[in-house]
Amino acid sequence: MSIALLLEMASSNPDRTAVVSGELRLTTGELSALADGGAGVIAASGASHVAYVGMGGAMLPLLLFSSARAAVPVTPLNYRLSADGLRELIDRLTQPLVVADDEYRAMVEGAGKQVIGSDEFLAAAHTAEPAAEFADPEDVGVVLFTSGTTSRPKAVELTHNNLTSYITGTVEFDSAEPGDAALICVPPYHIAGVSAALSNLYAGRKMVYLPQFDAAEWIRLVRDEGVTSATVVPTMLDRIVTTLETQGTALPTLRSLAYGGSKVPLPLVRKALDLLPDVGFVNAYGLTETSSTIAVLGPDDHREALASAEDAVLRRLGSVGQPVPGIEVQIRDENGNVLGPGETGELYVRGEQVSGRYAEIGSVLDAEGWFPTKDVAMVDEGGYLFIGGRSDDTIIRGGENIAPAEIEEVLVEHPAVHDCAVFGAEDPQWGQIIVAVVVPADGASPDPDELREYVRGQLRGSRTPDRVVFRDELPTSPTGKVLRRELVDEFTAAKS
Structure with missing residues (x-):
């Protein structure tokens, strides 16, 4: 199915607040209408791709669904790159329409591409002739560039089917309580940012955006917006814990706090669990090529591991949990042999949400559909997955x-x-x-x-x-x- 259908399903409750981004608040119905208009803007441009250079907020879900309804892929780009770095990536996209926040517009203009400001796009979406078509599920919906810290960034192609398989396989539709709200502070160009926009809308949660992370502002938004769930990376969690300790602030509405993106030191995890005993902690592990999360260590796993006197169970606090529904995992040695519990090798994963396909390169899945993650890993006797870092490290x-x-x-x-x-x-x-x-x-x-x-x-x-x-x-x-x-x-x- 197309990711556009996720918004169509969510629009069955058109008056629910869908997005809070600074002063801007959009209901599900308003977001859907803007996505139709945004699709019209994209269609009228004749573009074959949409690129976004900006800090996200409401623009991310708007462009995700506008592009889906125009049946063209969208690529949020790393706004922290230099002008040359941005233009190099934009040049790799086919006939792109570049949407840029005001502070980044000058960096991408003059390169022979169509450029429109984010505010202009939003204004045009209000008045444009609506366009809406459903892309083929196997068409590419989102393209994300890998970080490229040691090599040329790869362009990961995620189909509509990859993305919707992940959402429908891990999230129950309209399952959120009426007052539920998710605080989103991950970058728009990261798979976690894309999946947060799709999964929270599908679940029925209000999405509260914090484009520039600040621990004190994060805490304020949790309190003022009644945030019930949030996702952070390790550095954010560290600063939040330090600020909470200093201020002695309580977060009475927060029920779930997910962390991931990199390994979190166990002393920090234990401190956070002690500091927020009523919050359910979730460790989520995934990759761009897998459309986000493929393994989860849930709240009960955290509590059980923290309280256990058994070494094998206690150690699981350092794991990324067990595979999500629809995901299979294998650990292989350097010769491709599948290893058993407790043996360390390279992690391979398989499932509908797994793309493993790159522009200009093609698919790297093996003949049986397995994707080589390049992560060193081990699965214990209980099926808990432990990540030991990148094989390159x-x-x-x-x-x-x-x-x-x-x-x-x-x-x-x-x-x-x-x-x-x-x-x-x-x-x-x-x-x-x-x-x-x-x-x-x-x-x-x-x-x-x-x-x-x-x-x-x-x-x-x-x-x-x-x-x-x-x-x-x-x-x-x-x-x-x-x-x-x-x-x-x-x-x-x-x-x-």
């Missing part, structure tokens, strides 16, 4: 493969460590050495040798960091992923 020291995550999980438990990241640096003797970058806890001045001995006491000697360096904070992407390449470059430059 594996450290090879003296011929031994070492996952940074296993060292990070130990090191972050030291009382003097707030956060940490581990990577491999080139070394003439060992091939690579282990470097640990540590963010000290407030008021702490940890000794490097003490931290090394702490790790040595819990892991094999070969896992002991060769170097420990300190930093005020870790460099992260807007979705919370640690930018290891920056740390490697910084360490290499300091040595030379």
Whole structure:
């Protein structure tokens, strides 16, 4: 089915508030009417693709559904890129209409593409001749570019069927209570931003947008808008917890808080659970190529793991839970053999929501429809999935493969460590050495040798960091992923 049908179904309750974005409030009926008009604007332009450069808010769901009703794909772009970076990506799209927020318009004009401001698009959508057609379910609905931190960004193609399979398989239609509201602060160009717009509308929740994250403003919106659910990345969760601790603020309406995008340190998870005992925490794991979440550690899993005295159950607090309905997982070794419970290898996934297709490259699914995630993973005896980081991050020291995550999980438990990241640096003797970058806890001045001995006491000697360096904070992407390449470059430059 087309993602346009999600809005059509939700419009059965036309007076419900669908979007709150700054001063703008739209009911479901108003959003649907604007999407029809927006489709007319796109159709009249003759464009074969829509690109969006902006911070999101109401523009994201409007462009998602306008493009769907015009039967052309849409691509939200990373507004943090340079003008050259944006134009390079836009040039890879076929006959695009570029919609840009005012502050980014100058960056994309003059490149020979049709450009319209977001406010202009919104105004035109009010008066344009409506257009509405349903795309073929196998047509591409959304194209998202990967981050491209170490290589040329790939353009992931998600069909309408990929996206709607995820939504209808994981969300019950119109299941939200009348007062339910979701606070959305993930970037529009990330799959979590796309899926949040689709899933919350389908469930019947009011969507409250916070385009620029600020912990105090996040807390204010939760209180003022009666927010019942929210999704954050690790850096956001850390700042929210710190602000709540400082202010002593209560969040009485919040019932569900999902976190994901990158691995969250367990001490932070435990602190958040203690601080918000009435909130159901959800750890969600997914990829762009899988149309968002493929595994979930739910509220009951969190509570059970936190309270358990059994090591196997307690350890599951560090997992991403179990696969969502419709998703199959396999762990394979380097020769493609399927591994059993407790064995570590590369994660492969399969299901209708899985695309695994890139523009200019084609599908990378194998003959049986399995997608190679490039993530190191393990499934335990209970079916809980553990992610050990990207296979590209594996450290090879003296011929031994070492996952940074296993060292990070130990090191972050030291009382003097707030956060940490581990990577491999080139070394003439060992091939690579282990470097640990540590963010000290407030008021702490940890000794490097003490931290090394702490790790040595819990892991094999070969896992002991060769170097420990300190930093005020870790460099992260807007979705919370640690930018290891920056740390490697910084360490290499300091040595030379």
